Amino acid sequence: MEGMSDGLTWAAWLLIVPLAGALLAGVWPRAGRWIALATSVLVALLALGAAAQVWTQGPQVVSLGGWVPPLGIGLRLDGLAAFMLLVAALVGLFVGGYSLGYIPRDGHGERFWALWLWLWAALNALFLSGDVFNLYVTLELVVLASTALVALSGGAAALLAAMRYLMVGLLGSMAYLMGVALLYTQHGVLDLGLLAQRGGEGTAMMLAATLMSVGLMAKAALFPLHVWLPPAHGSAPAPASALLSALVVKGAFYILLRLWLTVFQDLAHPGVMQLLGGMGMLAVFWGGFMSLSADRLKPLVAYSTVAQVGYLFLAFPFLLAGPGGWHAAVFLVAAHATAKACLFMAAGNLQEANGGDDRLASVAEVMRARPLTSFALGIAGASLVGLPFTVGFVAKWILLQTAITSGAAFWAVGVVAGGLLTGAYVFRLLGPAFRPGPGRSGRPVPVLREGVTLALALVCVLLGFAGSAGLRLIAATPVAGPGG
Amino acid sequence: MEAQGGYMLVAILLTSLAPGVTIFFLREEQFALRTFLNMAGAVFKVVLVVALLVGVYREGYTYRFSVTLLPGIDLVLAADALSLLFASLSATLWLVTTVYAIGYLEGSPRRSRFFGFFSLCVSATVGIAFSGNLVTMLIFYEMLTLATWPLVLHRGTPESFRAGRIYLAYTLFGGSVLLAAVVWLTVLAGSRDFTADGYLSALYPEHGTALTALFVLLIAGFGVKAALLPLHSWLPRAMVAPAPVSALLHAVAVVKAGAFGIVRVVHDVYGIPLAVEMGVMRPLMWLAIATIVYGSVRALFSQDLKRRLAFSTVSQVSYIVLGVSLAGPLGAMGGLVHLVHQGVMKITLFFCAGNFAETLGIHRTGEMGGVGRRMPWTLAAFTLAGLGMIGVPPMAGFITKWYLGLGALESGQGWVIAVLVISSLLNAAYFLPPILIGWFGCPAAPWDRERFRGHRLETHWMLLLPTLMVALLALGMGLLASAPYSPLGWVSFIFGVAPGHGSEGFAGGAGP
Numbered sequence: 001m002e003g004m005s006d007g008l009t010w011a012a013w014l015l016i017v018p019l020a021g022a023l024l025a026g027v028w029p030r031a032g033r034w035i036a037l038a039t040s041v042l043v044a045l046l047a048l049g050a051a052a053q054v055w056t057q058g059p060q061v062v063s064l065g066g067w068v069p070p071l072g073i074g075l076r077l078d079g080l081a082a083f084m085l086l087v088a089a090l091v092g093l094f095v096g097g098y099s100l101g102y103i104p105r106d107g108h109g110e111r112f113w114a115l116w117l118w119l120w121a122a123l124n125a126l127f128l129s130g131d132v133f134n135l136y137v138t139l140e141l142v143v144l145a146s147t148a149l150v151a152l153s154g155g156a157a158a159l160l161a162a163m164r165y166l167m168v169g170l171l172g173s174m175a176y177l178m179g180v181a182l183l184y185t186q187h188g189v190l191d192l193g194l195l196a197q198r199g200g201e202g203t204a205m206m207l208a209a210t211l212m213s214v215g216l217m218a219k220a221a222l223f224p225l226h227v228w229l230p231p232a233h234g235s236a237p238a239p240a241s242a243l244l245s246a247l248v249v250k251g252a253f254y255i256l257l258r259l260w261l262t263v264f265q266d267l268a269h270p271g272v273m274q275l276l277g278g279m280g281m282l283a284v285f286w287g288g289f290m291s292l293s294a295d296r297l298k299p300l301v302a303y304s305t306v307a308q309v310g311y312l313f314l315a316f317p318f319l320l321a322g323p324g325g326w327h328a329a330v331f332l333v334a335a336h337a338t339a340k341a342c343l344f345m346a347a348g349n350l351q352e353a354n355g356g357d358d359r360l361a362s363v364a365e366v367m368r369a370r371p372l373t374s375f376a377l378g379i380a381g382a383s384l385v386g387l388p389f390t391v392g393f394v395a396k397w398i399l400l401q402t403a404i405t406s407g408a409a410f411w412a413v414g415v416v417a418g419g420l421l422t423g424a425y426v427f428r429l430l431g432p433a434f435r436p437g438p439g440r441s442g443r444p445v446p447v448l449r450e451g452v453t454l455a456l457a458l459v460c461v462l463l464g465f466a467g468s469a470g471l472r473l474i475a476a477t478p479v480a481g482p483g484g
Numbered sequence: 485m486e487a488q489g490g491y492m493l494v495a496i497l498l499t500s501l502a503p504g505v506t507i508f509f510l511r512e513e514q515f516a517l518r519t520f521l522n523m524a525g526a527v528f529k530v531v532l533v534v535a536l537l538v539g540v541y542r543e544g545y546t547y548r549f550s551v552t553l554l555p556g557i558d559l560v561l562a563a564d565a566l567s568l569l570f571a572s573l574s575a576t577l578w579l580v581t582t583v584y585a586i587g588y589l590e591g592s593p594r595r596s597r598f599f600g601f602f603s604l605c606v607s608a609t610v611g612i613a614f615s616g617n618l619v620t621m622l623i624f625y626e627m628l629t630l631a632t633w634p635l636v637l638h639r640g641t642p643e644s645f646r647a648g649r650i651y652l653a654y655t656l657f658g659g660s661v662l663l664a665a666v667v668w669l670t671v672l673a674g675s676r677d678f679t680a681d682g683y684l685s686a687l688y689p690e691h692g693t694a695l696t697a698l699f700v701l702l703i704a705g706f707g708v709k710a711a712l713l714p715l716h717s718w719l720p721r722a723m724v725a726p727a728p729v730s731a732l733l734h735a736v737a738v739v740k741a742g743a744f745g746i747v748r749v750v751h752d753v754y755g756i757p758l759a760v761e762m763g764v765m766r767p768l769m770w771l772a773i774a775t776i777v778y779g780s781v782r783a784l785f786s787q788d789l790k791r792r793l794a795f796s797t798v799s800q801v802s803y804i805v806l807g808v809s810l811a812g813p814l815g816a817m818g819g820l821v822h823l824v825h826q827g828v829m830k831i832t833l834f835f836c837a838g839n840f841a842e843t844l845g846i847h848r849t850g851e852m853g854g855v856g857r858r859m860p861w862t863l864a865a866f867t868l869a870g871l872g873m874i875g876v877p878p879m880a881g882f883i884t885k886w887y888l889g890l891g892a893l894e895s896g897q898g899w900v901i902a903v904l905v906i907s908s909l910l911n912a913a914y915f916l917p918p919i920l921i922g923w924f925g926c927p928a929a930p931w932d933r934e935r936f937r938g939h940r941l942e943t944h945w946m947l948l949l950p951t952l953m954v955a956l957l958a959l960g961m962g963l964l965a966s967a968p969y970s971p972l973g974w975v976s977f978i979f980g981v982a983p984g985h986g987s988e989g990f991a992g993g994a995g996p
Contacts, residue, residue, distance in 0.1 A: 371508065371509070375508070382630060385656075386663075387626050387627075387629075387630055387659075388622075388623035388624075388626050388627055389623065389627065393623070393626075394553060394554060396663070397554065397557075397663075397667060398554065400663065400664060400667040401667050401670065401671060404667055404668050404671045405671050409668075412664060412667070412668075413664075416660045416661075416663065416664050419660060420656060420657065420660055423652070423656045427633075427652055431637065431645065431648065431649075434634055434637040434638070434640060434645075434648075435640050435645075436593075436639075436640030436641075437640075464553075465551065465553065467553055467554040468552050468553070468554055468555050471554065471555060472555075
């Protein structure tokens with residue numbers, strides 16, 4: 001009982017604290033920023049505690065209220081979940097600090113705090129959910145919070161993007177829900193562990209796998225289901241863009257990976273997995289190409305997310321490379337989340353200094369006069385390309401190593417070529433900062449924001465030395481068999 | 485011998501990294517503090533490198549520092565005799581170039597940015613020197629790309645942006661190839677420290693094809709920065725950078741990083757016996773010979789002074805590769821000693837080119853007529869270094885060619901001497917005319933600018949002093965070649981042979 005109650009404690013508090021924070025901030029928007037600050041520090045500590053729990057005692061499956069599945073609701077806290085919780089906490093902490101300097105002190109902007117904490121609670125619930133129906137519920141919660149965040153800036157473009165995002169999100173959820181229904185009629189259970197035990201390959205299972213995968217791919221913005229992402233992430237306020245790009249699309253990817261690791265493991269034929277990986281590679285090149293031809297900063301960064309999500313889908317062909325093949329892609333989640341959040345934060349600084357204009361040509365002038373933000377942009381960009389000394393380099397290394405070990409060297413060629421494409425658009429963005437002539441610091445940007453942006457960039461460097469620890473945590477994930 | 489304090493190696497990196505990062509955040513007008521940080525870091529680095537040299541040579545110490553990056557993969561810094569050869573070159577020339585750069589950039593905008601990236605470059609170069617395994621070397625090699633790019637762009641002209649794009653395209657491509665190769669090699673053989681005679685022989689002939697493919701990829705990856713033949717065109721274009729950058733980075737740090745990487749791959753990853761057995765040394769030798777001849781011919785037809793020097797670098801760096809590919813100790817000694825010799829001679833030439841351009845606005849070789857009357861000291865330095873490049877005794881370049889020739893004979897390929905002769909003739913053909921018209925000609929037209937006329941010195945002392953120092957160094961390295969801490973003495977120490985082996989007559993005559 002001890003071990004279980006410990007795990008339960010961590011997992012439950014990780015849901016309760018942000019939810020309580022969201023409620024408090026909702027009813028008391030004036031104090032929102034301080035509630036959010038306290039909550040985010042607390043949640044970050046809880047996520048560390050949860051990870052330490054997995055680290056020392058291995059994965060935990062807990063049943064709320066003491067009812068075991070199929071009757072009760074299970075939470076699972078394993079290496080994969082703990083890793084995602086940590087990534088969310090890390091990004092959340094920095095986005096929170098950034099938002100202190102971004103969200104105006106009064107007016108309707110202060111609704112941001114409640115929405116953000118709500119999103120965080122929903123994401124934590126998503127990472128901890130142990131059954132397919134709860135995953136559906138958390139997906140919906142995430143979509144609602146995200147839509148509100150996209151619409152927060154209130155402009156016509158933002159509202160349109162938010163509507164489009166909501167439509168895609170709901171369609172994706174519907175497809176997923178139909179899959180859940182099929183699974184339930186097949187097996188009569190919803191728990192991931194129990195479903196994994198029963199497995200099966202029939203037509204119904206294949207249909208369920210297709211529906212759920214397509215729905216989640218749309219939410220993860222996998223090419224060609226990505227069209228909603230650039231306008232949504234491009235028009236949201238900077239901290240919201242950071243959260244959406246760094247964490248929300250990863251939530252959908254996380255569920256997809258979970259499903260293929262458990263419920264659909266019998267269906268993971270090489271052809272299917274290669275197809276998913278191939279679509280990922282197409283995304284890498286399409287997103288990269290679109291980033292390269294973007295003429296505004298935020299769309300450039302947003303399309304880069306489309307590209308980087310593509311790399312994550314290499315997890316699927318790597319599933320077949322033996323145990324641990326998919327760890328590389330999960331580690332990449334951390335690399336991309338930190339770099340992308342930092343890029344969006346830097347973009348927000350530059351855009352604000354430039355009077356809301358984010359055309360690359362004029363942003364460059366501001367970059368020259370703002371070394372803190374420009375350095376952050378440079379370091380996060382280097383991490384995105386996979387250059388040392390950044391976490392992106394370590395992630396790219398693991399990805400290449402996995403590709404070569406699995407004997408599928410063509411994925412390695414794709415990863416390297418995609419990296420060059422990333423390099424092309426990152427350096428195209430950085431180059432104009434070196435043009436001669438005086439810079440223009442533009443409108444004031446709180447130094448707190450520039451400082452937090454640079455601090456997150458330094459985290460991208462520090463995480464480069466956390467590769468072993470990260471992989472060890474991810475490895476504490478039971479993949480075959482029930483529950484763990 | 486148990487590894488000694490690896491913290492020394494970290495400290496050596498920090499002597500340039502810490503000032504570099506600090507300098508970025510200094511205001512433009514904080515001249516004194518910036519200069520102090522630059523100079524203190526440079527001097528401190530030299531002191532630490534000397535301490536390591538003594539420790540390795542006298543006490544036989546080894547130094548090693550490691551951090552785990554990934555399971556089974558460590559970031560390793562290690563000081564052996566070979567790494568100290570490159571490190572002492574970089575540390576010495578960084579000190580000299582810092583003085584030069586402070587003088588050169590006096591009053592120009594964005595110096596904080598310049599010196600910040602300049603220090604990062606040196607950190608990366610010294611990191612490459614002290615890399616204890618391929619993964620670490622890859623990391624610093626890529627860092628060098630990142631840190632040099634802003635320096636190529638520094639002037640901000642459309643031309644420098646074009647050069648920057650091309651530089652980045654080549655080096656990122658080279659870095660990617662190298663990354664793929666190093667990952668593949670690590671999957672095959674694990675991440676192992678560099679060891680004399682390599683660590684791959686157990687995999688041959690079972691993985692023969694993979695090892696050959698890997699060799700090609702590794703040479704291509706390092707070959708980009710070493711400016712080996714089809715991958716060299718970034719180098720002449722990168723000459724748009726300010727003179728200290730061309731001098732230290734493009735004549736020394738960047739191209740040497742590539743050449744040093746090739747030396748490590750051949751000697752300490754594959755090992756000469758395995759490389760010879762695989763039959764990859766012969767193609768490498770042909771590649772080096774082709775680059776030597778091609779670079780010299782292009783230099784002969786370049787009228788722009790810095791461009792001529794750049795093509796000369798393309799040619800001369802391949803002497804190092806040639807020496808290695810001769811696959812014998814004497815050839816390797818010739819190649820390695822040229823790593824230092826070429827660096828010192830070429831930096832002298834670039835300093836001179838910078839002095840001519842800054843003082844008189846001379847950019848083309850044809851404009852050098854009569855410059856010897858106006859700037860005798862600079863032209864004297866240029867003459868010494870130019871003669872050294874040609875290989876005239878007793879300059880350092882002669883020692884190189886002597887050992888390369890001995891190496892060719894030793895490996896039974898005496899015809900390589902013909903290549904050396906042709907190359908020397910070409911060197912003479914493109915170095916002698918500017919030297920001759922400089923001393924004996926007259927200015928064809930008035931010079932574009934005239935600064936420092938009537939001063940006691942022919943140009944700014946911070947430009948002249950470093951130039952004369954490196955010129956004397958190039959002379960001294962030739963005259964005192966058989967001294968224990970001379971480059972030749974050190975290279976002999978690396979290979980465990982007495983300096984002057986096989987050339988008693990010469991070394992006896994040239995000794996101190």
